Every structure is written in structure tokens, then in C-alpha cells.
Amino acid sequence: MQNIKVITVASGKGGTGKTTTTANLGIALAALNRQTIILDADIAMANLALLLGMEKIDVTLHEVLAGEKDIKEAIYQGPKGVMVVPCGISLAGFQKSHPEKLQEVLMELLGKAEFLFIDAPAGLGKDSIIPMAIADEILLVLNPEVSSVSDGLKIKIMADTIETGVRGIVLNRVRKIEGEIGRDKVEKIFNLKVLAEIPEDTSVIDSVAKRKPVILTKPNSSAAMAYRKLAADLVGEKFEFKKENIVKRFISSIFGR
Numbered sequence: 001m002q003n004i005k006v007i008t009v010a011s012g013k014g015g016t017g018k019t020t021t022t023a024n025l026g027i028a029l030a031a032l033n034r035q036t037i038i039l040d041a042d043i044a045m046a047n048l049a050l051l052l053g054m055e056k057i058d059v060t061l062h063e064v065l066a067g068e069k070d071i072k073e074a075i076y077q078g079p080k081g082v083m084v085v086p087c088g089i090s091l092a093g094f095q096k097s098h099p100e101k102l103q104e105v106l107m108e109l110l111g112k113a114e115f116l117f118i119d120a121p122a123g124l125g126k127d128s129i130i131p132m133a134i135a136d137e138i139l140l141v142l143n144p145e146v147s148s149v150s151d152g153l154k155i156k157i158m159a160d161t162i163e164t165g166v167r168g169i170v171l172n173r174v175r176k177i178e179g180e181i182g183r184d185k186v187e188k189i190f191n192l193k194v195l196a197e198i199p200e201d202t203s204v205i206d207s208v209a210k211r212k213p214v215i216l217t218k219p220n221s222s223a224a225m226a227y228r229k230l231a232a233d234l235v236g237e238k239f240e241f242k243k244e245n246i247v248k249r250f251i252s253s254i255f256g257r
Contacts, residue, residue, distance in 0.1 A: 012151025
């Protein structure tokens, strides 16, 4: 049985792009032939299923945490071979769930992949602390603005308290404009490395509307390339961007080959 690295993707506030990061990073790792599971532990405000177009499935983490189904029934094959454990989006499913069973459920996933990425609820509630406490390490997703950085610091303090290491920071929705908190300042404030800067990219908005992550809809977009590079960096591989030859693309579009 292989060891599995459990990485919780966390943020201090909602809307930072935590779920988008989880989905795109998981798919990018799967595309690198790394067995990867992405799990939505945001039991109250789940969005991973929506992002992947899986909102109509019957068995989710809700049913597993309610004791109605086995975790094996809630694992689905996703894009590029990534395995997905979605959480339901209904209020009824949330009400019957028992978040304290999450650690027990995760133990059953050991040996099924190399990486398990947990999309944790934002903030410092009990439901968000559990995924952080059971992780090997945390990826902290921030936006380059004051409130996000302030709330992210609270996550860093909590991670230190529960003795879960923070691997680094994913600085998301970067526009490089006046008033943003830049990479160097973020690293100084947190005493952590910024592992990736994900640029503000309209391709991400389009991908959400299409229920398909940007790494699939626009693989050569600036955001998709940033996620792909982050995935390569996490596993120690060299990232090489090979854009398809424009002539080849033109011929393919005209003649279908």
C-alpha cells in the first residue's frame, strides 16, 4: 500500500478561489500521471461538484458522513483520471451529515492515490479545522488584498497551533495593479513562500460557466499555465510550456486532423 500525501487547501475567507485551485491543481497532477483524489469537505457550502458539472450525482460525501453510504460509492472518475469525492449541494444533505466522521472516512482513502487534496471550508469554524488538523500540510489560498491577507494570517496561526505545516501560499487573482499586496510583502508577512501567482483571467470565469475547469477549457491561458506549473513544482518536475503550432491548429480546424 502506497503512502498518500494529504494536502488541505484552505483560506481565511470565501471567494479567494480555493475550490478553483483544488480542481485545477488536482487535474494538473493527474495529467502528470500522479494518482490524485480531490475531496470537497465544505459540507455546508460545497462548490466542487458545480465546478466539475457533477451536481446531479446521487451519492456524495453527505451520504457517507450520514452513515448511509460507503466512501467507495462516492468516488468518481474525473477529467484526466483525477478521482473526485464531491459533496452534495442540498441543505437536507448538510443537515444529516456528521463532520466529525471525516477523519474516519479519510482513513479509508489511504493507499488509493499518491495525493489527496481536501477543499476545506473557509474560515476557522470546527468544520474547517478538522480538514486542517488531519492534513500532512496546508496550501493557503489568498487574494492580494488586505482583508484576505488578514484572514489568511488567522489560518496560519491556527495551523501553527494544531502543528500542521503550511506548504506555502497560492496568491490568486493577481492583477499587478496599484494597491495590491505584492508577492514579496506577502512572503514577509507570513514568513512563507508564495508557490504560485495565479493571474486574474477571464478564462476562469468562462470555465465556471461551462462547469469545466480552466485547465481543460483553455489549457494555454495564463491561469491554466500557472496551475500546471504549480502542479509540476509540487512533484519536482520541470514545467515546459509547449504551445501547439498555430499552423497545425489551423489545419486541424479546417480538415479535422
